Amino acid sequence: MKNITLSISAAVLMTIAVSCNQSSNKNSEKSENGSTAVAEDQSTQQSEKKATDSATIEDGTSTAQGDNNSFSIAPIVTDYLSLKNALVSDNDKAAASAGKKLLATLNKVDMQSVPADKHQKYMDIADDAKEHAEHIGENAGNIHHQREHLSSLSEDLKDLIALFGASQILYQDHCPMFNDNKGAIWLSESKDIKNPYYGSEMLTCGNVQKTIAAK
């Protein structure tokens, strides 16, 4: 009798172990395929969007033509500026949520709206920027690390603005001390220096390198 109970319980436990293993495999597959899933999602969204677009054309109520030229980096710049301002005020939590928001904005960009000749350059910059935004989003509690990523992210933003033009007047500022005196730039909406790399520690350290006029 004892033996029977034993073997039954062993069999049951083995089944549990197998199913646990399978589900954990599924999970890892899922996360590996995460990016494809997102890509698929986006393409479905895009085709859905196309469908609605053509629907409106048929209705004759909208000039869907303009949609193709509607790409603007303004939402990206806005999110960047709020991220930068969170770091100016030494707020790692606000910086993290701004980083997450920036990542979401970058992920939302409809690649079909980006002019074809700038596709590749945009992708190159955006891929890098996404990574920095993601890291800043994950590093509440480590403001030093967030600031390191800001320095690379700011380079990306600078290149993005050079590629598409600024949607508002911006100032390219320079902090000579950051990263062992290697220096780092940041972009600001105001002419006054408010250093996001040191915050209250050295708020007015730095200088305006360049004024970028709105396109």
Next chain:
Amino acid sequence: MGLKKKIILGVAVILIGIQFFQPLRNQSEEVTEAHFEKVYAVPQNIKAILVRSCYDCHSNNTRYPWYGRIQPGAWYMADHIRKGKQELNFSEFGDYSQRRKRSKLRSIAGQIKDGEMPLSSYTLIHRDAAISEEDRRTLTQWFEAMEDSDK
């Protein structure tokens, strides 16, 4: 048989059972074309530190310890390696864009300098992967110089 005994037995059976389910191993003898060492000229002393302290989680070739097949630790380790490679994979470094290479070099230097890498949770168990202060300085300086020359 008492309840306590049954529970102990049950746990033992589960622990034995899961030993039969091993995650895929992250091992490859091949040095890919995109491997960091093929993209940059890596001096021997730097390479030695990379192999000892970085490649286990940041390349396609992990040196597994003898207990690397003991479950559920093997799952934990596999997940750790998956995340590490997602962030940075020396075996595929050459496939990164110029911009991302520069970003990665900068991040590597920063993480090593700040003592964030190698992870303390990793060096706690893999004692041999811990790096000395001298190696830390050497490595940081080398990666910083690489970042500057890659501009």
